[in-house]
Amino acid sequence: MQLGVHVSIAGSIDRAVDNALELKCTAFQIFTRNPRGWAARSLVMEEVEQFKAKLARSKIDRDAVCAHMPYLPNLSSSDKELYKKSLDTFVNEVKRCSVLGIPQLVIHLGSHLGAGPEIGMKNLVNACNTAAEADNGVMILLENTAGQKNSIGSRFEELKKILEKLESRKRFGVCFDTCHAFAAGYDLRSKDKVQEMIAEFDKYVGMKNLRIVHLNDSMFELSCCKDRHEHIGLGHIGEKGFKAILAQKEFRNLPLILETPFDEPGADVKNLQKVRELAS
Secondary structure, eight states, rough: EEEEEEEEOOOOTTTTHHHHHTTSSSEEOSSOOOTSSSOOOOOHHHHHHHHHHHHHSOOOGGEEEEEOOOOSSSSTTTTTTHHHHHHHHHHHHHHHHHHHHHOOEEEOBOOTSSOOOOHHHHHHHHHEEEEETTTTSSSSEOOOOOOOTTBOOOOOHHHHHHHHSSSSSGGEEEEEEEEHHHTTOOOSSSHHHHHHHHHHHHHOOOGGGGEEEEOOOEOTTTTTTOEEEEEETTSSSHHHHHHHHTTTTHHHOOOEEEOOOSSSHHHHHHHHHHHHHHHH
């Protein structure tokens, strides 16, 4: 399996590769900058070259590496000032991924802030089309949402509508988050339910468009509409659910990235071990 976690870039961005290898990851995800602020430290070319060199020397496939957009941008926002800041950040993030040689950028689809899903979707599509023009070597991955109030993209039918409106279709794919799907009402607790969900995903989105899986348990129950991740097997999806998920080749053959809580030393190690145990 291509299996890993979201790793820290603290100290130097090339440290991300070291951190991934220390955890015996065969895939990983990073933020290219501070995810909780608008200002971004410029990339240091010496660190960039070290990042590329370390990744090339590792056994980690480049296509199993992705970056994630920071938290503050809202690409569906109906607030003009927030939308502009969000779009500028998005375009800059695509360029940063290109410089680093990271082939995929995962984005949160955002909230329409009460203006309505059609307006939110229009803003999101415009942002995606604009960002795609910034560089043609980075694939943008739309991440399904948990169904929070005013959010965009929690249902597969809505993801289908978004994908159909994008201009450079080959520049886009999907990142599937198990916690988000469960929170949005897709039951993943048994083999039959997982296969049912895969069939529905394929019907609307297409499994060919699925590029990365965020493997997270859910702290809350089915259809809770809350984006709260839990350790693998300890949430409401549970061990049985993850065993069913990992048994499906549609998921198992893709990069699997954990975004589980880091609430105690060794938490990532324990979650990776649990996934390997459930996949065996």
